């Protein structure tokens with residue numbers, strides 16, 4: 001009789017477990033969340049920089065030389081007169097023009113100034129929050145709806 005009661009209790013116990021069985025969700029390994037497939041868990045996307053359109057730099061017209069790349073100054077040899085000496089020969093430094101041209105010290109003769117894009121720090125790309133997971137890098141498990149277990 002004692003043995004019978006024991007097994008009966010055991011059966012009740014077992015059936016009880018079976019009927020209320022909840023097993024750990026295998027999709028999310030019981031965490032309730034799965035890695036966002038959209039951003040592969042990083043929570044963000046690389047996006048082309050809207051400010052420089054991915055070019056990383058801005059080439060601005062040089063204001064100092066007005067884009068010509070060259071600056072002119074009075075010839076030091078002839079003091080801008082174009083000729084020198086008693087014979088009034090054409091100055092060899094400025095070929096008689098009285099002016100000398102030299103490369104713009106701001107742009108180095110290129111005519112434009114290159115500045116780094118501040119928005120992307122010259123990377124050409126910026127990080128954009130993943131909207132699928134709202135930047136969390138994970139989304140609620142669709143198998144268990146975030147409850148972490150599958151119940152029968």
Ligand SMILES: [Zn+2]
Nearest residue numbers: 036039130133
């Ligand atoms: Zn995501």
Ligand SMILES: [Zn+2]
Nearest residue numbers: 062065104107
């Ligand atoms: Zn310049």
Ligand SMILES: [Zn+2]
Nearest residue numbers: 075078091094
């Ligand atoms: Zn000169």
Ligand SMILES: [Zn+2]
Nearest residue numbers: 049052117120
């Ligand atoms: Zn940029």
Ligand SMILES: [Zn+2]
Nearest residue numbers: 025028141144
């Ligand atoms: Zn799950």
